[in-house]
Amino acid sequence: MLSQSSYAALVAHGIKPTVQRLAVMGYLLEHRCHPTADEIYTAMSRVLPTFSKATVYNTLSLLEENGAVVRILVDERRTCYDVHTAPHAHFYCHQCGRLHDVQAGDTLSLPAVGGLPEGSRVESVSLTYRGLCPECLARQQADSHATFANP
Amino acid sequence: MLSQSSYAALVAHGIKPTVQRLAVMGYLLEHRCHPTADEIYTAMSRVLPTFSKATVYNTLSLLEENGAVVRILVDERRTCYDVHTAPHAHFYCHQCGRLHDVQAGDTLSLPAVGGLPEGSRVESVSLTYRGLCPECLARQQADSHATFANP
DNA sequence: GCATAGATTTATAATAGGTCTAAATTTTAT
DNA sequence: ATAAAATTTAGACCTATTATAAATCTATGC
Numbered sequence: 001m002l003s004q005s006s007y008a009a010l011v012a013h014g015i016k017p018t019v020q021r022l023a024v025m026g027y028l029l030e031h032r033c034h035p036t037a038d039e040i041y042t043a044m045s046r047v048l049p050t051f052s053k054a055t056v057y058n059t060l061s062l063l064e065e066n067g068a069v070v071r072i073l074v075d076e077r078r079t080c081y082d083v084h085t086a087p088h089a090h091f092y093c094h095q096c097g098r099l100h101d102v103q104a105g106d107t108l109s110l111p112a113v114g115g116l117p118e119g120s121r122v123e124s125v126s127l128t129y130r131g132l133c134p135e136c137l138a139r140q141q142a143d144s145h146a147t148f149a150n151p
Numbered sequence: 152m153l154s155q156s157s158y159a160a161l162v163a164h165g166i167k168p169t170v171q172r173l174a175v176m177g178y179l180l181e182h183r184c185h186p187t188a189d190e191i192y193t194a195m196s197r198v199l200p201t202f203s204k205a206t207v208y209n210t211l212s213l214l215e216e217n218g219a220v221v222r223i224l225v226d227e228r229r230t231c232y233d234v235h236t237a238p239h240a241h242f243y244c245h246q247c248g249r250l251h252d253v254q255a256g257d258t259l260s261l262p263a264v265g266g267l268p269e270g271s272r273v274e275s276v277s278l279t280y281r282g283l284c285p286e287c288l289a290r291q292q293a294d295s296h297a298t299f300a301n302p
Numbered sequence: 303g304c305a306t307a308g309a310t311t312t313a314t315a316a317t318a319g320g321t322c323t324a325a326a327t328t329t330t331a332t
Numbered sequence: 333a334t335a336a337a338a339t340t341t342a343g344a345c346c347t348a349t350t351a352t353a354a355a356t357c358t359a360t361g362c
Contacts, residue, residue: 103266115254119285134270
């Protein structure tokens with residue numbers, strides 16, 4: 001059933017389905033919390049130890065070129081991937097590094113604001129919020145109290 | 152006069168001005184087209200060959216932590232820096248890699264749209280457009296014509 | 303069914319951007 | 333002038349990603 005939808009996703013984007021591509025797509029469909037190439041590679045290695053890192057990168061590039069996946073450059077430490085390709089924003093916690101989806105209303109479908117280079121072709125828009133997530137914010141406040149208490 | 156404003160910029164952000172920091176800040180003030188750490192390092196090496204890569208990275212981190220500079224993660228190949236810290240958007244051409252400033256109107260000062268994690272603290276917002284700049288768009292169209300003419 | 307060409311995957315080497323460390327130098331305070 | 337603290341330096345190191353070339357798989361014509 002899952003492999004079925006991986007299959008559908010690949011075919012829908014004109015990508016020839018191979019075992020490896022189905023596995024990568026399947027992983028992305030099951031793990032929608034923006035995995036990295038390395039997370040995918042590690043997970044796949046457990047299942048089929050002959051999977052190669054190069055294949056993961058090749059496949060992710062292929063998926064991205066064909067619009068089956070979106071690349072997210074938010075965290076300087078990581079490049080993340082998302083099968084959720086409809087326009088949406090992200091909230092990035094620079095403490096724990098987690099990346100949350102955010103509904104962006106129509107902000108992202110706004111016709112490009114003035115100031116874009118004259119005659120350019122806009123292909124995508126990304127909107128990212130950065131800050132501290134509730135958990136890290138709470139932890140930080142707790143820590144600063146503790147520091148006051150035990151200097 | 153330029154070193155004067157580098158000086159002012161550092162002091163304004165509570166950063167102790169050293170020769171190296173003044174040089175990095177000076178470079179950023181003169182080159183507002185989003186240089187990378189490596190570009191800064193190369194340029195500085197020419198002037199003072201004992202400048203170290205580590206110093207460039209240390210200095211850029213320091214400047215960023217103190218809000219004197221903004222880090223831009225748009226191009227998977229590069230991390231760029233910008234002294235233009237007031238909220239503004241960017242247009243990134245994925246062909247030539249150039250990064251243009253874009254006036255974003257009040258989009259960026261919008262109170263965060265619904266859907267942000269409850270109780271989180273937003274510290275910054277970034278809005279990026281991707282696509283082809285006028286030059287690359289024209290070149291691409293010219294190329295495809297050429298291909299048609301001489302297969 | 304088999305040979306062959308083309309596509310895909312694999313393993314590994316190479317590259318590049320960035321970080322870490324420890325020593326050297328400079329600055330600051332006394 | 334001296335000692336402590338901060339900063340810079342050089343270079344080793346790390347990690348993510350890309351490149352390369354061989355091996356394997358797939359599809360197709362015979």
